[in-house]
Amino acid sequence: MYKQVVICTGGSLGDWALPHLQHCDFLIGADKGAYFLASQGFRMNAALGDFDSVEEEQLALVRASSDTVSPCDPVDKDYTDTELAFRLALGMKPRHIKLLGATGTRFDHTLANVHLLSTALDEGVEASIIDEHNRISITGRSMSVEKSEFTHVSLLPLTERVTGITLTGFRYPLCDATLRIGQSLGISNVLDGDSGLIELREGRLLVIESRD
Incomplete structure (x- = not known):
């Protein structure tokens, strides 16, 4: 069983996030969050999303920095990139899922990400959202x-x-x-x-x- 899966997604990110990336069993990058990880020299176990927030050369770096890359259509999909990453993490049945970059300027995305914590509770998995000023749990x-x-x-x-x-x-x-x-x-x-x-x-x- 994985103890901790960390997801880095496309909201607000910065140097504050780096200590949270040091000790995890599985690292997932979602869309722009994958590029953040690659640009900081981290290797991802998985990168996924529609990658509509990254440029071609940035996506090339993501591919070079990931064990697996799973692109999806930006229109023909039922879930946000963050939820796709979260569902992947839940399927591993870890003890804890940590979400970084899950808050930012889009309140609709932020609130949807908070609701993902309830999904984790249904599955018996601890989960938290962390940003520079907050840690949100359920x-x-x-x-x-x-x-x-x-x-x-x-x-x-x-x-x-x-x-x-x-x-x-x-x-x-x-x-x-x-x-x-x-x-x-x-x-x-x-x-x-x-x-x-x-x-x-x-x-x-x-x-x-x-x-x-």
Whole structure:
């Protein structure tokens, strides 16, 4: 079993992403994210997408830097390049999938990528989206949060309501609370110590660790 699969896709990327690429069992580049990896000297296990965001010479570098390249038609496809890469990763049944470059100027793509975390939860695979200022995860039962460079922890319901939320180790604790879509009660909490525990009874909860 793969422990960690990292996907680099075509949103906002930069030097901040490089440390997240150092220790993974399988590396996937999607569209422009594949070129980012190739330009930084990384070799991909797989590159895929319609590659409509890269030029011919950039695509040549991607091909030279990948074990396999799977191009697809930019029109005749049902999924975004990111979802194609995510489905490939899910099929490997890894312990964790890390998505880099999954946020950016296109909010529709960002939100669709956040929803992919729910798909991973259905398959019993941990998954997270990481960018320069945020780490986004999802839980349907319990989750530990460790102290890190991300100073704030926000909770947002992904289902209509999330019940039985109990927070331990946070400055603003909750006990058997309910969050509904449209409420901001779970925004901008902080850890009291080195770790905290989030527990819930029913629903799906986005856990967003962030920094300014």
